[in-house]
Ligand SMILES: O=c1ccn([C@@H]2O[C@H](COP(=O)(O)OP(=O)(O)O)[C@@H](O)[C@H]2O)c(=O)[nH]1
Ligand SMILES: O=c1ccn([C@@H]2O[C@H](COP(=O)(O)OP(=O)(O)O)[C@@H](O)[C@H]2O)c(=O)[nH]1
């Protein structure tokens with residue numbers, strides 16, 4: 001079997017905490033694939049070491065900002081420019097197929113079946129469902145695709161200033177071409193899914209495999225009080241915190257939590 | 259060419275006002291298909307007459323409530339039980355193919371191409387995008403489907419207590435079977451679409467063909483003040499009101515606005 005891997009990204013110690021919890025959630029779900037964590041030079045040495053313990057491979061990449069601040073301002077999310085760094089995942093050619101997971105995702109049930117999907121597969125964005133959400137996607141590393149994406153980014157920019165706008169323009173036929181490229185929403189359930197249409201969540205929520213904590217605050221920015229609450233069923237933030245408290249917090253040095 | 263029609267539903271004079279505005283919007287968009295308005299006995303005689311002037315056919319149907327108030331309570335929308343009445347549209351066998359439009363939709367560009375789609379086509383619900391929104395759908399009237407839907411409703415109920423839950427369970431393979439049954443979001447853009455993911459709205463909003471004012475308040479329940487504002491581009495409520503003020507209000511008797 002050709003090498004396959006999960007891939008995530010952390011450009012600082014804060015998102016690296018997310019990556020650590022994600023790594024533990026993948027382990028708890030008994031995945032058979034390794035996790036690659038792409039990092040940048042702002043990640044502390046202590047954090048790198050810790051990431052090296054829980055993931056198979058820590059890969060340093062360069063920050064590539066989109067410098068498209070007019071569009072970014074629109075989203076009021078200036079920090080998303082950095083997600084252009086995500087494009088580096090296409091350069092991970094040691095692997096034939098990968099699934100990218102944002103560092104703010106949590107795997108709550110085994111979903112290795114995602115590796116049966118083809119590039120480019122992703123789930124609908126609940127905000128505008130003819131776009132996909134770029135927090136979870138199946139792709140094939142390829143230097144050719146990588147360089148095409150970079151040229152496309154330079155010539156076309158991104159309609160939202162981040163990787164999601166760029167990838168949606170590049171893989172523009174996602175919504176209409178092949179239904180198998182459309183991942184079910186249970187593989188990238190954004191928090192809004194549990195309250196925008198409650199009866200659907202009540203009906204289908206038990207099938208959710210990956211939760212995605214889009215927007216702010218991230219779970220690691222939530223009040224520490226939640227750490228002392230026991231998670232109740234369907235309480236995804238509580239689940240995130242229970243993994244954090246049991247597996248991640250005990251190994252964090254003060255250097256990493258700064 | 260076999261007979262094709264738009265179909266809407268109004269069980270009272272309030273939704274009938276929506277149907278009147280919708281009828282005018284279809285006319286402004288130069289559709290070549292007629293509009294059938296299904297009504298119930300609560301619609302006043304004056305309103306029936308008025309509906310008869312702007313639509314080709316006013317069809318009286320029986321109210322069939324879902325009596326599934328536990329589920330309805332979940333949505334906090336007890337009035338939705340009445341939408342089971344929508345199922346009557348399958349009994350309109352004078353037509354070979356139809357497009358159902360909620361009375362709270364507004365056609366802003368010609369979209370007769372919808373009649374090229376097959377049963378059952380609908381657009382994703384932005385709340386849980388693996389479900390479709392049942393405010394706009396393409397169907398084929400058929401007494402067989404009609405009776406199957408009724409039996410299904412009785413035996414299975416609806417997970418949201420309304421027609422959307424029922425139709426999503428009945429047409430359960432919509433999300434996975436055939437991408438051509440997935441209408442683009444521009445054919446049923448719910449208001450959330452314009453603010454949940456603004457950059458996508460900015461990029462694709464100009465293509466929007468049908469706007470859907472889901473939830474409360476409906477445009478006809480909005481403050482009358484909006485009637486005196488000139489609509490700005492992309493101001494869909496303003497557009498609704500400008501049609502209402504020019505074409506509908508002058509012909510409403512006090513009997514109908516009670
Ligand atoms: O400063 C940042 C911002 C983002 N990311 C990475 O890019 C992903 C996308 O950003 P984010 O999840 O904040 O965006 P959202 O999902 O909220 O739109 C994150 O999950 C991280 O993997 C990062 O490493 N550093
Ligand atoms: O009391 C009612 C409620 C609903 N409807 C019809 O059923 C549709 C669906 O209900 P609504 O649009 O209120 O639901 P939403 O789209 O807000 O979920 C309406 O557009 C009308 O066509 C009706 O005639 N009378």
Ligand SMILES: [Mn+2]
Pocket residue numbers: 102103104105135212213214215
């Ligand atoms: Mn994210």
Ligand SMILES: [Mn+2]
Pocket residue numbers: 360361362363393470471472473
């Ligand atoms: Mn509606």
